[in-house]
Amino acid sequence: MIHQELRDPEHSARLAGLAPDGVTIFTLEGDSIRGALVSSTRMTALMAQAHELGPLETLVLGKAFCAAALLSVTLKGNDRLSLKAEGSGPAQGYVVECSADGSVRGRLFAAPFDMSSLPEHFDSGDLVGPGSLSITRLLAGRTQPVSGLAAAQTGRLAEDLAYYYQVSEQLRTSFTLSAHFDDSGRVAGAGGLYLQALPFASDEALDRVERLVYGLPSLGETFATGASRMDVCLRSFPFFDFNMLDERPVRFLCPCDRERMSSFIAALPEAELVDLAEHGPFPVELRCHNCNSNYRYKKDEIKAILEANRLH
Numbered sequence: 001m002i003h004q005e006l007r008d009p010e011h012s013a014r015l016a017g018l019a020p021d022g023v024t025i026f027t028l029e030g031d032s033i034r035g036a037l038v039s040s041t042r043m044t045a046l047m048a049q050a051h052e053l054g055p056l057e058t059l060v061l062g063k064a065f066c067a068a069a070l071l072s073v074t075l076k077g078n079d080r081l082s083l084k085a086e087g088s089g090p091a092q093g094y095v096v097e098c099s100a101d102g103s104v105r106g107r108l109f110a111a112p113f114d115m116s117s118l119p120e121h122f123d124s125g126d127l128v129g130p131g132s133l134s135i136t137r138l139l140a141g142r143t144q145p146v147s148g149l150a151a152a153q154t155g156r157l158a159e160d161l162a163y164y165y166q167v168s169e170q171l172r173t174s175f176t177l178s179a180h181f182d183d184s185g186r187v188a189g190a191g192g193l194y195l196q197a198l199p200f201a202s203d204e205a206l207d208r209v210e211r212l213v214y215g216l217p218s219l220g221e222t223f224a225t226g227a228s229r230m231d232v233c234l235r236s237f238p239f240f241d242f243n244m245l246d247e248r249p250v251r252f253l254c255p256c257d258r259e260r261m262s263s264f265i266a267a268l269p270e271a272e273l274v275d276l277a278e279h280g281p282f283p284v285e286l287r288c289h290n291c292n293s294n295y296r297y298k299k300d301e302i303k304a305i306l307e308a309n310r311l312h
Contacts (some may be wrong), residue, residue, distance in 0.1 A: 001105075001254040002293040004050060011186050015042050018189070019228035023102065024247050025073050026233065028240040032201035033209055036073045036194045037232060039223045040066050043104065043252045044179060044190040050252070050292045055185040057111045060091050060127050063157050063177040064106060066192040068098035069250040070175070071135075073194075075100035078140035087155050089129030090114050097290070103253035105290040125155035133160045135168075158192075165196070172197040172206060174213050180220030189224025212236060254291035261286045261295045266305050273309065277302045 006012040023038040040062075047065055048058040064083065071081055079100050086093040090113035096106030118126055133152040136145045148168040152160040158175040165173035176193040195213065197206055222232060233242060264286060268276065276284060283296035297305075 001256055001288070001291045002295075004046065006045060006049060008186070011045065014182075014188070015045060018042075018223065018226050019231075021250050022229065022247055023069055023073055023250050024229045024233060025245045026237075027243045027245065028195070028209060028237060029201065029205040030241055031243065032198050032205060034196050034198065036070050037191070037219075037229050038066060038069045038193075038250055039191045039219075039229050040069050040250055041187060041190045041220075041223055043069070043250055045187040046252045048187055051107065051111065052292070053108075054112055055181050056113055056115075056127060057091070057108060058181075058187060059124060059179050061094055061096075061106065061108050061111075062179040062187065062190055063192070064094050064096045065104050065252070066177045066179070066190060067157055067161060067175060068096040068104045068106065069102060070192050070194040072098040072100060072102050072104070072250070073248065075137075080138040082134075082136040082138070084134045084136070085128055085131065085152055085155075085157065085160070087129035087131035087152060089125075089127045089155055090117065091128045093128060093131060102248050102250040103255075104250065105252065105254040107289045107292075123156070125159075128152070128155035128157070130155055133157075133164050135164065172201075174210065176213060176216060176219060178218050178220035180218060180224045189220040189222065191219035191223045191229075193219065209240065212240070252291070254288060254293065256288040256291060256293055256295075258295050261288065262297065262301075262305060265297065265302065266309055270306075270309065273302075273306050277306045 018041055021040050021042050023036050025036050027034050044062040044065060068083055075081055077100060082097045084095040092109040094108045098104045131152045134149045136147040138145050150164040150167050154160060158177045161175045162173050165171045173196040178191055180189040182188040282299045284302055285294055285296050287294045
């Protein structure tokens with residue numbers, strides 16, 4: 001991935017004054033409910049800049065990035081997880097991937113959105129629309145991925161994820177995903193909350209926590225004020241036997257690099273590669289779908305790839 005910093009000095013300075021991105025892992029109610037709280041403002045802002053997204057596109061993909069960051073806490077070692085939504089709205093859907101170290105990457109299937117097909121009055125769910133939601137776990141040391149699929153009934157990711165866990169894993173789970181923007185349409189705050197009941201959780205505890213979730217203010221707005229994750233936890237969970245387990249970083253990061261991308265050039269049929277090496281156009285450009293990094297290769301580099309192919 002070609003790393004970037006925020007190009008807008010005012011925006012960069014504003015975000016530098018906020019609490020750092022990261023995820024806090026905890027349990028509630030005698031360890032019967034596990035949860036994670038993520039602050040992801042900078043990650044979302046960098047993603048929006050890299051993919052050159054407007055506010056609506058950032059809202060959709062930003063919430064997906066937030067969900068992936070939350071789900072990264074369910075991974076360990078070199079495990080990876082892919083979250084894919086396919087819908088009937090202007091976004092058509094998206095795919096995001098996370099690793100156990102909190103790295104998140106991904107893309108929209110259609111951007112910018114074509115808003116002409118939307119009714120005059122719509123909610124954010126209309127941007128993705130009903131369709132399907134799948135989660136695929138790529139576990140280190142196992143050759144076959146583990147996948148689950150459920151209908152996405154609303155296009156609102158938090159609701160569709162809760163439904164997915166209910167039907168696919170029979171686990172009562174709630175998600176809160178939020179992004180907040182300033183008057184210029186720039187990301188001002190982003191974050192989310194994940195709560196999942198373990199089999200021995202009491203109905204009373206679940207009802208109390210559920211009422212808490214419904215009453216929470218927007219996490220995006222909260223993190224935009226400079227609040228930290230611990231501020232939110234201490235404010236929200238003082239009467240729920242809060243037990244913090246761990247804190248981890250989250251970040252927008254893609255493992256692509258020049259060498260990996262050049263392997264796609266090397267995989268071309270020889271006739272196509274010969275033509276490319278002779279006629280270009282130069283520089284040859286390859287763009288990573290998941291982070292929008294643009295890799296450029298000069299004529300001599302393409303010829304070197306061709307020669308390396310012939311030697312092998």
